[in-house]
Amino acid sequence: MKRLLALVIMMLVAATPLLAVEPDEILKDPRLEERARTLSSELRCLVCQNQSIDDSHAPLARDLRVLVRQKLVAGDSDDAVRAFLVDRYGDFILLKPRFSFDTLALWLSPFALLILGGGMLLRTSRRASLSKVEALDHAEQARLNEVLKAKDSSVS
Amino acid sequence: MMVELGHFALIMAFATALIQTVMPMWGAIARDPGLAGMARYSAFVTFALVLIAYLALTFAYIGSDFSVANVAMNSHSTKPLMYKISGVWSNHEGSMLLWVMILVLFAALVALRGGGMPERLLASVLSVQGAIAAAFLLFILLTSNPFARLSDVPMEGQGLNPILEDPGLAIHPPMLYLGYVGFSVAFSFAVGALVHGRIDAVWARFVRPWTLLAWIFLTLGIAMGSYWAYYELGWGGWWFWDPVENASLMPWLMGTALLHSTIVMEKRDALKVWTILLSILTFSLSLLGTFLVRSGVITSVHSFASDPARGVFILGILTLFIGGGLSLFAWRAPSLKQGGLFAPVSREGALVVNNLFLATSAVAVLVGTLYPLVLETLNGSKISVGAPYFNLTTVPLFVCLLMLVPFGQSLAWKRGDLRGVSQRLLAAFGISMLAMMATFAVTRGGPVAAPLGLGLGVWLIAGSATDIITRCYRRGLSLSTVIERALGLPRSAWGTALAHAGMGITVIGISATAWGVESLAVVTKHESLTVGPYTVSLEQAFKRKGEGFREDVAQFSVMEGASARGLIETSKRVHTGREMPTTEAGIVTYGLGQLYASVNEILPDGRVSIRFYWKPLVTLIWGGALVMALGGAVSLADRRVRIALSAKAKRPSAIKAEAKA
Numbered sequence: 001m002k003r004l005l006a007l008v009i010m011m012l013v014a015a016t017p018l019l020a021v022e023p024d025e026i027l028k029d030p031r032l033e034e035r036a037r038t039l040s041s042e043l044r045c046l047v048c049q050n051q052s053i054d055d056s057h058a059p060l061a062r063d064l065r066v067l068v069r070q071k072l073v074a075g076d077s078d079d080a081v082r083a084f085l086v087d088r089y090g091d092f093i094l095l096k097p098r099f100s101f102d103t104l105a106l107w108l109s110p111f112a113l114l115i116l117g118g119g120m121l122l123r124t125s126r127r128a129s130l131s132k133v134e135a136l137d138h139a140e141q142a143r144l145n146e147v148l149k150a151k152d153s154s155v156s
Numbered sequence: 157m158m159v160e161l162g163h164f165a166l167i168m169a170f171a172t173a174l175i176q177t178v179m180p181m182w183g184a185i186a187r188d189p190g191l192a193g194m195a196r197y198s199a200f201v202t203f204a205l206v207l208i209a210y211l212a213l214t215f216a217y218i219g220s221d222f223s224v225a226n227v228a229m230n231s232h233s234t235k236p237l238m239y240k241i242s243g244v245w246s247n248h249e250g251s252m253l254l255w256v257m258i259l260v261l262f263a264a265l266v267a268l269r270g271g272g273m274p275e276r277l278l279a280s281v282l283s284v285q286g287a288i289a290a291a292f293l294l295f296i297l298l299t300s301n302p303f304a305r306l307s308d309v310p311m312e313g314q315g316l317n318p319i320l321e322d323p324g325l326a327i328h329p330p331m332l333y334l335g336y337v338g339f340s341v342a343f344s345f346a347v348g349a350l351v352h353g354r355i356d357a358v359w360a361r362f363v364r365p366w367t368l369l370a371w372i373f374l375t376l377g378i379a380m381g382s383y384w385a386y387y388e389l390g391w392g393g394w395w396f397w398d399p400v401e402n403a404s405l406m407p408w409l410m411g412t413a414l415l416h417s418t419i420v421m422e423k424r425d426a427l428k429v430w431t432i433l434l435s436i437l438t439f440s441l442s443l444l445g446t447f448l449v450r451s452g453v454i455t456s457v458h459s460f461a462s463d464p465a466r467g468v469f470i471l472g473i474l475t476l477f478i479g480g481g482l483s484l485f486a487w488r489a490p491s492l493k494q495g496g497l498f499a500p501v502s503r504e505g506a507l508v509v510n511n512l513f514l515a516t517s518a519v520a521v522l523v524g525t526l527y528p529l530v531l532e533t534l535n536g537s538k539i540s541v542g543a544p545y546f547n548l549t550t551v552p553l554f555v556c557l558l559m560l561v562p563f564g565q566s567l568a569w570k571r572g573d574l575r576g577v578s579q580r581l582l583a584a585f586g587i588s589m590l591a592m593m594a595t596f597a598v599t600r601g602g603p604v605a606a607p608l609g610l611g612l613g614v615w616l617i618a619g620s621a622t623d624i625i626t627r628c629y630r631r632g633l634s635l636s637t638v639i640e641r642a643l644g645l646p647r648s649a650w651g652t653a654l655a656h657a658g659m660g661i662t663v664i665g666i667s668a669t670a671w672g673v674e675s676l677a678v679v680t681k682h683e684s685l686t687v688g689p690y691t692v693s694l695e696q697a698f699k700r701k702g703e704g705f706r707e708d709v710a711q712f713s714v715m716e717g718a719s720a721r722g723l724i725e726t727s728k729r730v731h732t733g734r735e736m737p738t739t740e741a742g743i744v745t746y747g748l749g750q751l752y753a754s755v756n757e758i759l760p761d762g763r764v765s766i767r768f769y770w771k772p773l774v775t776l777i778w779g780g781a782l783v784m785a786l787g788g789a790v791s792l793a794d795r796r797v798r799i800a801l802s803a804k805a806k807r808p809s810a811i812k813a814e815a816k817a
Contacts, residue, residue, distance in 0.1 A: 113519055
């Protein structure tokens, strides 16, 4: 019976049509609303698979959207809202991870690779232009002359 | 009976794949032509056996044989035939079987076309293909048997996941797998060459068509998947940086780099070591993608299998092939002779820079995708890496890369003349600047990124046009000569131009998303709403029953100014059987843009909560990808590439004919 009940509740939750940013959530001040949208698109819906709260249909995402808007209306800065949410839910909520010791490799590795690769390229290209092309040996030179001669005679 | 036959064929295929692995490699190393010659036949036999197994499963689906667990769980007797056939790969077991089937298909094609290849190279290539096939066949047989029977046979199947019940399912996975798995050929060629010890322009000429073929399919597969997500998931996005999307993007980025470096190798015999490494890395990323999707370590809509045993098994395969490939590389690569030299400013140099950017962006995607997983394993902290990270890292890399593309395309081999190229590109540069300025002026006050992106797209297209024009136009030539010369250009030149222009088209489509308009509201009947240049008003909301579902439909009329532009419908659909609700977006294309409607809720009092988007130029995103793939196909049709594929390539007469041409 309990399992059946759980199933029914789950189905009800799944079937409740909820969509990201519902009309009644929108703030009157377009500048605040704009900030709310930008912020929400960088916050993870904690119960979804890789969706921001701005995109998600889940009830939790709606609660968070409303919360973000309340904080903004109350005059909090974007950073303050983020800090508040991280306090509550941990770093997991940020889709754009903060730059910290933990995320050092994450943020730096692509650029380190680019610089490293670029440096290596520069070095090899300099070396390549310095190294001399080997001269032809006698046999090769003779063959080349032969080929050139043959070509000359075929042209004329 | 058929099902048991299929299962038996699969077991036999494992055995022949083992033979295909061991005997030819032995023959290649011991220089025994008899053993090496077994490669081709065993490749054909393995393919035939896997095909039998695959067809057996397909027939079980078509005949709705619910005694087979896989069919019972993923099909329904009333499904249309198309979804019965594509239902085969709608689940873990079946899609792994498709994966292996494409793998052995590629091996058989290589065997069929490989008559002109050096015997030892062919033997070792097919041997590596056999090893990969054997590993995955064992995986299927031990952990994911699609032929398992049910003792308790149900009367009816559970049906397909409604999200998957879409023409997209019929096209997207096979395309993607043809791409993913197609890169195995490049991998096998690389390993074969390392074993064989000879890597030269001939090798590159053999490997390039296969890489190109895989790339074409992967491009189409990714584009298809993106459009499917766009219309099916119902919130108007077309790329979500989902781990599984990333899994397909990484091999694409690396494969694109590989495609360009094989050109250098084929034309100039340079960059050998790097090309071999790229071949190994590209397929490694394909394998990693398979692991990410199939093991369930990453939560995603695509991971329908979350069985740790499977994950560990695939991880084992991954370690074996990536580790083995890279170890072999580390051992043998230093002995490879470096080929042609080139100045930093040259076509080769430009392609090296292209490789640097593409490889770096592949690594950025890789790091972003795996970082949360690794960090949690290391110190338990849970973080998310989402779209903002990927946009911040890949977009600048791509912008830099794309700005350089027209230069690279126009530079000469060996030693390029940067000043001359700049002069030739002056017109293209002027056109793109003009396009950018004009858009700035027209959309004053709008987003800044959009005109910049548009300028970049135009620059790519104009750069490609410049390349073609400078090749066939000289002052004083008559029009007919110019056309004749244009037609006489190698197909690969046209292919390059098309592919780069296609990229430009996609870039324009992506940039235009910044001009997108979104309107959401709760509307009553005949109430209207403005969406960009259009006015929509609610005509009616009603209930409807369709085949296998019932839905609540909201119907809107679209007006542009005073003229009617038709109707648009969107619905909340509940699929019978699984009782799973989905949102069916309404999409109408006007010119190159699309009007996108997504119903939120139909309230009991008849009001409709709705979300509309106007997405100008959005179709260019996928249109550009099609043009890119077309460019690939045109390159593939190039005479030189075709000859490499042809078994007659080795005949002296053919070579002579080519020399004359």
